[in-house]
Amino acid sequence: MQSKPPTIKDIAKKLHLSVSTVSRALRNVPDINPETKRNILELAEELNYQPNKLARSLRQNQTNTIGVIVPNLDYVISTMVKGIDEAALEAGFTVIVCQSNESFGREVVNTRRMLNSLVDGFIISISSETKSNEHFKVLQEREIPMVVFDRVIPDILASSVILDNEEGGFIATEHLIEQGYRKIAILAGPKTLGISNSRFKGYQKALKKHNIKFDPELVVHCDFNQDFAFFATEELLSSKKRPDAIFTISDRMAIGAMLAIKNKGLKMPEEIGLVGFNNEPSLALFTPSISSVEQPSFEIGKMAGKIFIEQFLNTSFSDIREEVLKPKLCIRESSMRKI
Amino acid sequence: MQSKPPTIKDIAKKLHLSVSTVSRALRNVPDINPETKRNILELAEELNYQPNKLARSLRQNQTNTIGVIVPNLDYVISTMVKGIDEAALEAGFTVIVCQSNESFGREVVNTRRMLNSLVDGFIISISSETKSNEHFKVLQEREIPMVVFDRVIPDILASSVILDNEEGGFIATEHLIEQGYRKIAILAGPKTLGISNSRFKGYQKALKKHNIKFDPELVVHCDFNQDFAFFATEELLSSKKRPDAIFTISDRMAIGAMLAIKNKGLKMPEEIGLVGFNNEPSLALFTPSISSVEQPSFEIGKMAGKIFIEQFLNTSFSDIREEVLKPKLCIRESSMRKI
DNA sequence: ATCGTTTCCGGAATCGTTACCGGAAATAAT
DNA sequence: ATTATTTCCGGTAACGATTCCGGAAACGAT
Numbered sequence: 001m002q003s004k005p006p007t008i009k010d011i012a013k014k015l016h017l018s019v020s021t022v023s024r025a026l027r028n029v030p031d032i033n034p035e036t037k038r039n040i041l042e043l044a045e046e047l048n049y050q051p052n053k054l055a056r057s058l059r060q061n062q063t064n065t066i067g068v069i070v071p072n073l074d075y076v077i078s079t080m081v082k083g084i085d086e087a088a089l090e091a092g093f094t095v096i097v098c099q100s101n102e103s104f105g106r107e108v109v110n111t112r113r114m115l116n117s118l119v120d121g122f123i124i125s126i127s128s129e130t131k132s133n134e135h136f137k138v139l140q141e142r143e144i145p146m147v148v149f150d151r152v153i154p155d156i157l158a159s160s161v162i163l164d165n166e167e168g169g170f171i172a173t174e175h176l177i178e179q180g181y182r183k184i185a186i187l188a189g190p191k192t193l194g195i196s197n198s199r200f201k202g203y204q205k206a207l208k209k210h211n212i213k214f215d216p217e218l219v220v221h222c223d224f225n226q227d228f229a230f231f232a233t234e235e236l237l238s239s240k241k242r243p244d245a246i247f248t249i250s251d252r253m254a255i256g257a258m259l260a261i262k263n264k265g266l267k268m269p270e271e272i273g274l275v276g277f278n279n280e281p282s283l284a285l286f287t288p289s290i291s292s293v294e295q296p297s298f299e300i301g302k303m304a305g306k307i308f309i310e311q312f313l314n315t316s317f318s319d320i321r322e323e324v325l326k327p328k329l330c331i332r333e334s335s336m337r338k339i
Numbered sequence: 340m341q342s343k344p345p346t347i348k349d350i351a352k353k354l355h356l357s358v359s360t361v362s363r364a365l366r367n368v369p370d371i372n373p374e375t376k377r378n379i380l381e382l383a384e385e386l387n388y389q390p391n392k393l394a395r396s397l398r399q400n401q402t403n404t405i406g407v408i409v410p411n412l413d414y415v416i417s418t419m420v421k422g423i424d425e426a427a428l429e430a431g432f433t434v435i436v437c438q439s440n441e442s443f444g445r446e447v448v449n450t451r452r453m454l455n456s457l458v459d460g461f462i463i464s465i466s467s468e469t470k471s472n473e474h475f476k477v478l479q480e481r482e483i484p485m486v487v488f489d490r491v492i493p494d495i496l497a498s499s500v501i502l503d504n505e506e507g508g509f510i511a512t513e514h515l516i517e518q519g520y521r522k523i524a525i526l527a528g529p530k531t532l533g534i535s536n537s538r539f540k541g542y543q544k545a546l547k548k549h550n551i552k553f554d555p556e557l558v559v560h561c562d563f564n565q566d567f568a569f570f571a572t573e574e575l576l577s578s579k580k581r582p583d584a585i586f587t588i589s590d591r592m593a594i595g596a597m598l599a600i601k602n603k604g605l606k607m608p609e610e611i612g613l614v615g616f617n618n619e620p621s622l623a624l625f626t627p628s629i630s631s632v633e634q635p636s637f638e639i640g641k642m643a644g645k646i647f648i649e650q651f652l653n654t655s656f657s658d659i660r661e662e663v664l665k666p667k668l669c670i671r672e673s674s675m676r677k678i
Numbered sequence: 679a680t681c682g683t684t685t686c687c688g689g690a691a692t693c694g695t696t697a698c699c700g701g702a703a704a705t706a707a708t
Numbered sequence: 709a710t711t712a713t714t715t716c717c718g719g720t721a722a723c724g725a726t727t728c729c730g731g732a733a734a735c736g737a738t
Contacts, residue, residue, distance in 0.1 A: 003480075005481070007724055008724065008726095009724075017688085018688045018689075019689095019724090019726095020687075020689080020690095020727080020728095021686085021687055021688075023725070023727090024686095024687085024726095026725095030685095031687080032685095032687085033685080033686060051455065052455060053455045054396050054397040054723085054725090055693090056725050057393050057693095058391075058394055058693050058726095059692070059693050059724080059725050060727095094452075115389070117391045117393045117394075117694090118392060142344070285625065287626055346694055346695085348695095357717065357719070358694090358695080358719095359697085359698095359719075360718075362695065362696060363716095370716060372716060372717085375717090390694085391693085393694075393695090394693070394695040395695055397693090397695075397724065398695050398723050399695085399697095456724090
């Protein structure tokens with residue numbers, strides 16, 4: 001009994017019209033008698049007609065779909081994706097999300113697969129492995145719209161929406177300094193990532209401003225990973241130069257650090273301070289609750305989406321935009337030594 | 340300078356062949372001279388030819404894409420989706436994920452939109468609002484393959500993969516009983532959801548087995564929501580019949596409950612026990628760490644994916660399968676009163 | 679009455695691919 | 709040598725929509 005979904009042809013036949021007339025009625029174009037249009041729309045409604053998107057996209061060479069490529073779907077990024085989603089929805093676009101799982105290979109594959117006429121363009125946050133940008137240059141040659149966000153791609157001509165990561169590193173560090181901490185360690189992320197370096201730079205800037213000598217031994221580069229952070233912290237705590245505060249550039253790392261601190265039996269915030277980055281909701285639930293740098297994730301995503309749409313609709317060559325949004329410090333128990 | 344991507348036609352023209360020959364070479368079909376096939380493949384490689392999926396899908400009336408509709412992307416469900424992803428990848432399928440955000444309306448819309456020739460079938464976990472299943476009956480009439488998982492749809496003929504939720508409720512409750520708790524409250528989810536009721540049933544069964552009288556006042560139905568759970572727990576704790584243990588059917592609710600318990604100044608697990616459901620990773624990080632029922636999420640997803648593929652490839656009418664996987668209790672500090 | 683303009687519609691090409699049919703050439707069988 | 713069978717390839721019609729072109733009918737103006 002399986003009946004195929006009705007097509008434009010079925011409607012045309014039943015009303016003794018041509019497919020072109022039906023097509024005109026179904027879209028919002030002139031050159032159509034209001035009455036016949038009404039008839040067509042009625043029958044379409046009755047048959048529950050739904051246009052075949054494949055056919056339309058094939059013909060129009062346009063899919064009204066944005067390909068979003070992200071390294072993972074953690075709290076921050078999934079919030080950003082929601083922002084993209086909202087911007088897309090408002091413009092009648094659909095979003096397809098692909099995780100690269102921090103793998104360069106999958107990033108390349110995903111880009112290629114989506115490019116096969118599935119999407120009109122891309123909104124991208126690169127994987128931590130990604131160093132080359134060859135696979136994106138192909139897109140540029142074909143003039144396929146592209147916006148990068150969060151983790152941007154160096155040396156590529158595309159609009160970008162990012163957090164002011166340097167500012168984030170700065171306010172976190174300065175806050176610790178103001179709370180009286182002096183030997184502040186940083187758990188920085190992988191050196192390959194721009195966001196790591198920017199946050200690290202902000203850290204250094206804050207130290208300099210307050211005349212605290214920068215000590216390279218208090219810097220640990222490790223993966224965005226709770227376990228790595230745990231071990232790194234253990235090592236820091238048992239070294240001669242035991243820090244009296246730790247700034248981690250992600251919350252996962254902050255949690256790892258906290259576990260190590262608890263293990264060591266140190267009191268927080270009295271003996272050691274801690275500030276994370278991202279402000280994931282669970283931070284408020286720990287004892288002590290953990291301070292963190294909050295970023296406007298949803299807004300970043302939404303802005304990326306809006307810029308994409310804008311550039312897509314602008315047939316004329318639109319300008320490259322670089323949006324930088326400001327972070328905000330969220331102070332909790334883990335770093336509140338002074339009342 | 341934007342050059343359109345090469346098509347099968349371009350290849351044909353350059354090699355003075357017909358498109359049908361090229362098409363044959365590009366697929367794995369006989370009726371082709373090995374040498375010409377080699378030539379074609381070489382040129383395709385050189386031009387970096389990628390088949391246009393839209394055209395292929397339009398022609399074949401098949402997209403090799405599975406539409407996955409979920410109420411949200413929390414820890415458990417996103418793990419399940421990863422399982423689906425893996426099964427799909429192995430079979431050469433792509434997955435498109437859509438969140439209904441627990442809204443019936445969006446579920447219907449998403450289903451309809453995806454159905455417009457974007458997907459070959461569905462793997463679904465319904466929203467908590469969903470009561471009617473009309474929008475799925477349409478799928479059945481068109482014989483569109485469909486597998487339900489996690490939260491199943493009542494009264495519909497489709498294969499399903501779920502957790503043994505009754506067993507989950509049972510082992511959690513029995514564990515609390517074995518730890519000496521007697522007045523065990525349950526924060527059950529929305530009454531509309533099958534999983535709520537099953538877990539509740541398991542709870543009752545455990546009480547009965549151990550000859551503990553069931554007390555309806557210790558049952559609270561509320562949303563899967565940390566705040567609701569917080570207030571519900573506050574109320575429970577200040578009532579005459581203050582419970583000495585709480586079983587929540589989700590971890591979010593467990594966290595809410597724990598906050599209320601801490602607020603009240605009760606000692607855990609000495610004065611009150613707590614067991615959650617889902618075993619989210621953060622549970623281990625709280626003090627005290629929270630016990631929870633773990634489900635094999637990835638396996639559930641992967642099995643759903645496999646069954647889908649199987650049914651899709653089986654043109655003959657395949658059997659309805661009902662897979663029920665077993666949960667596992669993960670005991671932590673929040674419920675360990677006896678050593 | 680003639681010509682020009684609108685208004686409205688149909689025909690046909692097109693998007694890139696696959697599927698079916700048939701036919702020429704080469705090979706095998708009688 | 710004739711027939712039968714492979715082997716390999718081309719032509720063409722789909723799939724379902726959009727788009728361009730042109731033309732018939734209706735209307736208006738002179």
